[in-house]
Amino acid sequence: MKRITLSRGLCTTRKSGVFFEALPSHGVRVLDLPEVLMTSKTISDQPDAKSMEGPFTISPRGVGEIGGALRFLLADFFALYLKTKNFHWHMRGAYFRDYHLLLDEHGEQLFEATDAIAERARKIGATTLRSAGDVTRNQRLSDNDTENVPAMVMLSELGSDNLRLASFMRETHAICDENGDLATASLLENWIDEAERRAWFLTATTATDA
Numbered sequence: 001m002k003r004i005t006l007s008r009g010l011c012t013t014r015k016s017g018v019f020f021e022a023l024p025s026h027g028v029r030v031l032d033l034p035e036v037l038m039t040s041k042t043i044s045d046q047p048d049a050k051s052m053e054g055p056f057t058i059s060p061r062g063v064g065e066i067g068g069a070l071r072f073l074l075a076d077f078f079a080l081y082l083k084t085k086n087f088h089w090h091m092r093g094a095y096f097r098d099y100h101l102l103l104d105e106h107g108e109q110l111f112e113a114t115d116a117i118a119e120r121a122r123k124i125g126a127t128t129l130r131s132a133g134d135v136t137r138n139q140r141l142s143d144n145d146t147e148n149v150p151a152m153v154m155l156s157e158l159g160s161d162n163l164r165l166a167s168f169m170r171e172t173h174a175i176c177d178e179n180g181d182l183a184t185a186s187l188l189e190n191w192i193d194e195a196e197r198r199a200w201f202l203t204a205t206t207a208t209d210a
Ligand SMILES: [Fe+2]
Pocket: 088, 104
């Protein structure tokens, strides 16, 4: 639909090739094409300003707050991804195959989110991590470089890490809410659900009351 501003300040809309002019009496009048061409001063195919509203309407302060929270979150996702793969590679014991495959599935899920987190930060105008060193400087979840970690300790530690990750995401969600960033909040809701599912599988596997 094309909107045209007439020289006399009235606005007309073309619908199915016919131009209408809104009248002060709230009625409309059909215009013929020569009349439109003679009186129009602006012809634009640009969308209305309202329909152009998007993530860039987030205030500079909001971009800083959300971008900062996403930076920490991305570092945590990378740290937990690598720890999950570390335990996947070094798993040993009676249920090796089950645990090895479970952690592979969890690692894939964590890695898949990383690109979306970084790109979301860029979409709102923030920057994101640039290196492995940047991950180390921003991660809140701790690494585990210990050799020969027992299988149950691995699973229990990952369960706790995933619950902490979910709580970090809830905090980030609250920051998004405060700044009206619906899209980041929506992404976070899915990632929270995934983290809680991973935590469920891990804690159920290590339950001692079964
Ligand atoms: Fe693998």
